Amino acid sequence: MELLERASALTALREYAAEAATGSGRLVLVAGEAGVGKSTLVDALRAQLDDARWYTGACDGQFVPRPLGPFLEIAAALGSSTTPSEHRDDLFARVLADLRAATADGLVVVSVEDVHWADEATLDLLRYLARRIGHDALLVIATYRDEALAPGEPLRVALGDLVTQRTTRRLDLPSLTADAVRRLAVDAGVDPDRLHRLTGGNPFLVTEVLQAGADVPASVRDVVLARLAALDPAAREALEVAAVLGSRFAHAELVSATGVSTAGLDQLLGCGILVDDCPGRLRFRHEIARLAIETSLADHRRRPAHAAVLATLADSGCDDEARLAHHAEAAGDPVAVLRHAVPAAHRAAALGAHREAAAQYARALRHGDSLGSRERAELLDALGHEDTFVDRWEEAAWARTEALELWREAGDPLREGATLSWLSSVRWRLCQGRASSDAAAAAVAVLEPLGPTPELAWAYLMQAGDLDDDRELGDRLALAAEISAETGALDALVTARVWLAQRAAGAGADWEPLMRAALELAVAERLEKQVATVYASAYELFEVERRYARGEQWYADGLAYSDERDITTYSTCLRGRRSLALLDLGRWTEAEELAELVLATPASPANHLTSLTSLGLLRARQGDDDAVKLLDCALDAADDLDDPPYVVLVRLARAEARWLADDLDGASAELAAARARVHDRLPWEDAEVARWEDRLAGPAPEPAVALPHDAAGWDALGCGYDAALALVDAGDEASLREALTRFDDLGADAAAALVRRRMRSAGVRSIPAGPRPTTREHPLGLTQRQHDVLELVAEGLTNAEIAARLYISAKTVDHHVSAVLGKLGVASRVEASAAAERLGLLSA
Numbered sequence: 001m002e003l004l005e006r007a008s009a010l011t012a013l014r015e016y017a018a019e020a021a022t023g024s025g026r027l028v029l030v031a032g033e034a035g036v037g038k039s040t041l042v043d044a045l046r047a048q049l050d051d052a053r054w055y056t057g058a059c060d061g062q063f064v065p066r067p068l069g070p071f072l073e074i075a076a077a078l079g080s081s082t083t084p085s086e087h088r089d090d091l092f093a094r095v096l097a098d099l100r101a102a103t104a105d106g107l108v109v110v111s112v113e114d115v116h117w118a119d120e121a122t123l124d125l126l127r128y129l130a131r132r133i134g135h136d137a138l139l140v141i142a143t144y145r146d147e148a149l150a151p152g153e154p155l156r157v158a159l160g161d162l163v164t165q166r167t168t169r170r171l172d173l174p175s176l177t178a179d180a181v182r183r184l185a186v187d188a189g190v191d192p193d194r195l196h197r198l199t200g201g202n203p204f205l206v207t208e209v210l211q212a213g214a215d216v217p218a219s220v221r222d223v224v225l226a227r228l229a230a231l232d233p234a235a236r237e238a239l240e241v242a243a244v245l246g247s248r249f250a251h252a253e254l255v256s257a258t259g260v261s262t263a264g265l266d267q268l269l270g271c272g273i274l275v276d277d278c279p280g281r282l283r284f285r286h287e288i289a290r291l292a293i294e295t296s297l298a299d300h301r302r303r304p305a306h307a308a309v310l311a312t313l314a315d316s317g318c319d320d321e322a323r324l325a326h327h328a329e330a331a332g333d334p335v336a337v338l339r340h341a342v343p344a345a346h347r348a349a350a351l352g353a354h355r356e357a358a359a360q361y362a363r364a365l366r367h368g369d370s371l372g373s374r375e376r377a378e379l380l381d382a383l384g385h386e387d388t389f390v391d392r393w394e395e396a397a398w399a400r401t402e403a404l405e406l407w408r409e410a411g412d413p414l415r416e417g418a419t420l421s422w423l424s425s426v427r428w429r430l431c432q433g434r435a436s437s438d439a440a441a442a443a444v445a446v447l448e449p450l451g452p453t454p455e456l457a458w459a460y461l462m463q464a465g466d467l468d469d470d471r472e473l474g475d476r477l478a479l480a481a482e483i484s485a486e487t488g489a490l491d492a493l494v495t496a497r498v499w500l501a502q503r504a505a506g507a508g509a510d511w512e513p514l515m516r517a518a519l520e521l522a523v524a525e526r527l528e529k530q531v532a533t534v535y536a537s538a539y540e541l542f543e544v545e546r547r548y549a550r551g552e553q554w555y556a557d558g559l560a561y562s563d564e565r566d567i568t569t570y571s572t573c574l575r576g577r578r579s580l581a582l583l584d585l586g587r588w589t590e591a592e593e594l595a596e597l598v599l600a601t602p603a604s605p606a607n608h609l610t611s612l613t614s615l616g617l618l619r620a621r622q623g624d625d626d627a628v629k630l631l632d633c634a635l636d637a638a639d640d641l642d643d644p645p646y647v648v649l650v651r652l653a654r655a656e657a658r659w660l661a662d663d664l665d666g667a668s669a670e671l672a673a674a675r676a677r678v679h680d681r682l683p684w685e686d687a688e689v690a691r692w693e694d695r696l697a698g699p700a701p702e703p704a705v706a707l708p709h710d711a712a713g714w715d716a717l718g719c720g721y722d723a724a725l726a727l728v729d730a731g732d733e734a735s736l737r738e739a740l741t742r743f744d745d746l747g748a749d750a751a752a753a754l755v756r757r758r759m760r761s762a763g764v765r766s767i768p769a770g771p772r773p774t775t776r777e778h779p780l781g782l783t784q785r786q787h788d789v790l791e792l793v794a795e796g797l798t799n800a801e802i803a804a805r806l807y808i809s810a811k812t813v814d815h816h817v818s819a820v821l822g823k824l825g826v827a828s829r830v831e832a833s834a835a836a837e838r839l840g841l842l843s844a
Helices: 007-021 038-048 069-078 088-105 120-130 154-162 178-184 192-199 203-212 220-228 233-245 251-258 262-270 287-296 299-315 321-330 334-350 354-366 373-389 393-410 413-429 433-450 454-466 470-487 490-506 512-524 528-544 548-564 568-584 588-600 605-622 627-641 644-660 664-677 683-697 711-717 720-730 733-746 749-761 773-777 784-794 799-806 810-824 829-838
Strands: 026-031 053-058 108-113 138-144 168-172 248-250 274-278 281-284
Touching (some): 026 038, 026 154, 069 088, 088 108, 088 120, 088 138, 120 138, 120 548, 178 203, 203 287, 220 287, 233 251, 251 262, 262 274, 281 287, 354 373, 413 605, 454 490, 470 490, 528 568, 568 588, 588 605, 605 644, 605 749, 644 683, 664 683, 683 720, 720 733, 720 749
């Protein structure tokens, strides 16, 4: 079949290959819908690069994947070997070293197909390579489907990181045009316009119809199944088993599982559904075809097919536990599920593929009726642990709660106390402050009688936040650190050092050496969760202390570390704090985009809290209607969490929002609520509250930490909005005029309106007028984001569909829709669409 409308994409790939050949390595992301021709394009490039050495791996969407599956294929081709105990950092470094060694003979091309099905570790390794191949003769090509990627999906998050790397290039493959379909359909006896309309120009679907020699069918399934009808019964049964085997499989596996003859194999290859992949291996020409066959199987045919495949793989010595677990579950064999799912989970966890590990633990639990209570509790604890890496806290709470009951029934106080400690952490993330404190106290009560153990050290650390007396806190942290060191609990020791650094910060001491010591220990011991914890904790302190420049490297390193390992709990935490910092620094567009990204990502309420606050405060400063809803949500979370720093953060944001709206009584009430939660270990929060107390009620006692008192001081920190507030506080006409200019430049409409009111009250003449440029340009004063939402509402999209299109959360879309309806003065989406069309607000 002729390769049409791909000349420019193929030329681009050749150029990237030429750049890589000169020592400027490239990672090329090839995106497009299923069947658009991504693999065909890569095959065309391979045919043109005669001198390059190619290594190919593919991800399989049929089952929870084996971590690093495609790269294990590549490693085998390179002559490398891996061991189950090998640490992922060592494995990543060795893959890169082996690829670099292969470049001694010239350009090396690595093709990884279908990364929309990739496990976390595979995505992490792609990130790892993207950061390091800039001076190597390496071309890495990753193909993926880009349709309907949700904002929080691991691939979407990985793409956000990959596209920022200087080595990365991207190619988007569109569907074929009507003209291209006409050229393909010449002499085929098919109406080309109807063919294009019903296939959408998808090359695979067009090709299937034309090769079938029939009119356009109702579905892809009909096209594929029509091919099966022409096969002998034995060949047809073999193809059904092949669909169960997967997208790619060994020739011997199919023969062993089905007993298919050479003549039968000839039929399967002759019909075009299966093709030779490489010596000894076969593959489906497209996953769409495999899926059509698999989904057509009735249960009484599917189960025996999986059982035959499972037996074949086991007899052949297959060590892909994830694959074996999949077939065992599909075959209805619970004993085999437990035999394979648990080691698959252990291996995935060791490689940092936490989603895959959680999926395998969950699979084992589904089939664990034969397990004893201790075995089941251990699996539940393991599942809860993996869930915490990827911000799945409701699931973690369920798993830990179930495990807790089982440990109590088993009469094992050590495991009971340990599970209580982790349940305390989970409850905190879910903004269940009282429940978190109760669990921590219960853990200490259960574990203290057992003497010094790593579990007791952790229990003390979980309870640390509930201790009001600073001396008691110091003693408890010192004891936790001592027990951690004595018992070899280095992860607890790192966390103790983080707490000690935070305590030093609360005392106004230099906390960085303690935090850096914690980081060095965590890195040296490869304690990934603790490394991410240190980065997130340190950056939060830098942001609170307004030492933005000092925190930049910690943020960048921490985000790269967490993203490269898909530890989303801490990358989301870092992004939320970053949004607050960007808001302070006047980089409001970036702050908005980052906050919306966080809120569109599935995460714990605690991780959403900071972004709700920054976005709500931004909207309040801009005078947007959805500020109230955002800050109400933030307050609900903060009150439920009941942790003083977060309560103060939200209450201060709400105080400012009410002040901007001229609600002085409301602002004073919010400020009083903030003051009530400030204690001695929160000097910076105390200073922020005192600043607003000065503004609202006159001079307040001087705080222990001094914030700037004038615009010049705030400007020196890079905080232009706060500098403008200081000018407002000065109150003279010149200061108010300068403040007004600054607010208008920032787009702080509400703050600018407040200044104008003050200027009018003071009798100032010739007050500059005009909202910010983006609002002034819109006839109804919609922000750019609100206008984008209006256009999608007019297209008939739901909030969920709009959220996916704009990469924001459905809740944020709801806020935008409410604001749009208010500014249009209508009561429904239908009325909004009609009004927008009547007023000519929609794009042509």
